[in-house]
Amino acid sequence: MTAAPIAPRKAGLSLQQQRQRAAFWFLAPMLLALICVAAWPLLRTIWFSLTDTTLSNLYGGTWIGLDNYLSVRTLSSGKVIYRGTLVDPAWWNAVWNTVRFAVTSVLIETVLGLIVALVLNAEFKGRGLVRAAILIPWAIPTIVSAKMWAWMLNDQFGIINDMLLRLGLIDQKIAWTASTDTAMYAVLMVDVWKTTPFMALLILAGLQMVPRDIYEAAKLDGINPFKVFFKVTLPLIRPALMVAVIFRMLDALRVFDLVYVLTPNSAATKTMSVISRENMIDFDKFAYGAAQSTLLFAIIAIFVSVYIWLGRVDLSGEGNR
Amino acid sequence: MTTQKLLKQPGFYALVVVIVLFSVFPFYYAIVTSFATGTDLFKVNYLPHSFDWSNYVAVMSGRNFVRSILNSVFIATTTVVFALFLAVTASYALARVRFRGRGLLLMTILAVSMFPQIAVLAGLFELIRFIGIFNTPWAMILSYTIFTLPFTVWVLTTFMRDxxxxxxxxxxxxxxxxxxxxxxxxxxLLWPALVTTGLLAFIGAWNEFLFALTFTSSETTRTVPVAIGLLSGASQQEIPWGPIMAASVIVTVPLVILVLIFQRKIVAGLTAGGVKG
Structure with a gap:
């Protein structure tokens, strides 16, 4: 924006300079707040991960370097002992669970979200009603959805087992949340139910930017609708899709509440966030948990950088101005 | 895909019905269960079978549940007011004033809202202990700023640019x-945007679980999600599904009503911010 051609009110300061000075003071309180709740705690977490601090004695920790991550000790007998998160099978199990959960859930949600968005992009009677209906899962608190589904997935009295039995898809009741084989499916089911609406709405916003005459032209040329979708629609909504996928991915990689409530203490679903908090708060291995959460932060940071770099995603929205 | 052709297909409407059923059914079933008591609870009923308020009475009269609702209302409201206050001036600067590093600053703010919250848990825990607000509502109000503030700044900036x-x-x-x-x-001019952002931030704060679980230690300071998450019966085996469903319905109905009223605004805000509430 160019400065309006009027005389500066304060000696020596142009309007633009004056605005920039005001901008600084407008930003300062927000920046201060974010430093207090984000930057400083993050640095402290990283610091704690390099000490042997415990929950009961937050200031009694001493510097132990990278020992929480990996320490190598050679015993007098010549035996080498490795310790730390990086050789902890429970940690790698949590990493695997998280990655599996994130990739599968985002993939399913993208496909279903695309379908729902295409439906909502068509004009039909009752479209408003459908949009209202899909907003319901989004509005329900995650904890509440976890409890609702835990009840529906209950092994003895759950309605899902009842439905599947009636349809003849299973011949005996399944302990969805308790059994290690199915716990992950249960978590995925609830997550897909809860977050597909969000995905659909983001994709729908992208779809609505596609000019309608493109479809008209394709129709006149007699092109098969599927071909139109893959050759025209999909490339055009790619930016919206990329942004939606990264937002969901980041959310899925840090998943905590759903897993914590739906399948408590199940090794089959325990994610990185769950295991970090467990060590930090429940097991009094505060520094060890801090190391694990630092690793999670690093993994997410690397993932985002690679994604933005490879996909050339424009998150700031400044590019289209 | 051509619209007219699709609409003629019965498959299209079948799909619409499946989407609506899948979205609404769990909530519907929670309501049905919340009105069932005794042995009714242990029979699968697809349609409302009994109409008994006793689960609601049990929830509202015991175990500090009303207190939890009040805690949640206070925390979410204060968080939103605080975030909006800081965000309005900040987003004016970000949307309307050109200065060096603006793009970078916007990206940093977005990065904070996408933070894995567990990464700041240890540091925040120490900070909250240090200030002496552990196990008080202020612990949540402080920590929720980490996701409400970036989100409100981000959405208000996109609104203000326009x-x-x-x-x-x-x-x-x-x-x-x-x-x-x-x-x-x-x-x-901004008040519609403020309502939308405020509502989305409110829902986010209302639903938060990790911080609320970690920064409270007594039943009287719990927020609603923690109270429901930890609601348990007399013994480990005996989960009180009736009261849990009643509690779930109580805290969800206001949200669902709000969302249905503000549908259009919420969709606009969500797609502008691209952040899950």
Whole structure:
């Protein structure tokens, strides 16, 4: 924006300079707040991960370097002992669970979200009603959805087992949340139910930017609708899709509440966030948990950088101005 | 895909019905269960079978549940007011003033909202202990700023960018300072955006679980999600599904009503911010 051609009110300061000075003071309180709740705690977490601090004695920790991550000790007998998160099978199990959960859930949600968005992009009677209906899962608190589904997935009295039995898809009741084989499916089911609406709405916003005459032209040329979708629609909504996928991915990689409530203490679903908090708060291995959460932060940071770099995603929205 | 062709297919409407059923059914079933008691609870009923308020009475009369609702209302409201207050001025600067590093600053703010919250848990825990607000509502109000503030700044910035330049220029020509421009010119135009953002931030704060679980230690300071998450029966085996469903319905119905009323605004805010509440 160019400065309006009027005389500066304060000696020596142009309007633009004056605005920039005001901008600084407008930003300062927000920046201060974010430093207090984000930057400083993050640095402290990283610091704690390099000490042997415990929950009961937050200031009694001493510097132990990278020992929480990996320490190598050679015993007098010549035996080498490795310790730390990086050789902890429970940690790698949590990493695997998280990655599996994130990739599968985002993939399913993208496909279903695309379908729902295409439906909502068509004009039909009752479209408003459908949009209202899909907003319901989004509005329900995650904890509440976890409890609702835990009840529906209950092994003895759950309605899902009842439905599947009636349809003849299973011949005996399944302990969805308790059994290690199915716990992950249960978590995925609830997550897909809860977050597909969000995905659909983001994709729908992208779809609505596609000019309608493109479809008209394709129709006149007699092109098969599927071909139109893959050759025209999909490339055009790619930016919206990329942004939606990264937002969901980041959310899925840090998943905590759903897993914590739906399948408590199940090794089959325990994610990185769950295991970090467990060590930090429940097991009094505060520094060890801090190391694990630092690793999670690093993994997410690397993932985002690679994604933005490879996909050339424009998150700031400044590019289209 | 051609619209007319699709609409003629019965498959399209079948798909619509499946989407609606899948979305609504769990909530519907929670309501059905919340009105069932005794042995009714242990029979699968697809349709409402009994109509008994006793689960609601049990929830509201015991175990500090009302207290939890009040805690949640207080925490979410204060968080939103605080975030909006800081965000309005900040987003004016981000949307309307050109300065070096603006793009980088916006990306940093977005990065904070996408933070894995567990990464700041240890540091925040120490900070909250240090200030002496552990196990008080202020612990949540402070920590929720980490996701409500970036989110409100981000959404308000996108809204403010779209306001016409002419209004602002006219005000500046008339000698208005940036503060006057915000409070007298932009705020009246922005209130729909403020309602949307405030509502989304409120839902986010209302639903938060990790911080609320970690920073409270007694039943009287719990928020609603923690109270429901930890609601348990007399013994480990005996999970009180009736009261849990009643509690779930109590805390969800206001949200669902709000969402249905503000549908259009919420969709606009969600897609502008691209952040899950």
């Amino acid at each position: 306001l016409p330049v002419e209004i602002e220029e006219a005000a500046i020509v008339d000698g208005a300072t940036p503060w006057i421009v915000i409070t007298r010119v932009f705020l009246p």
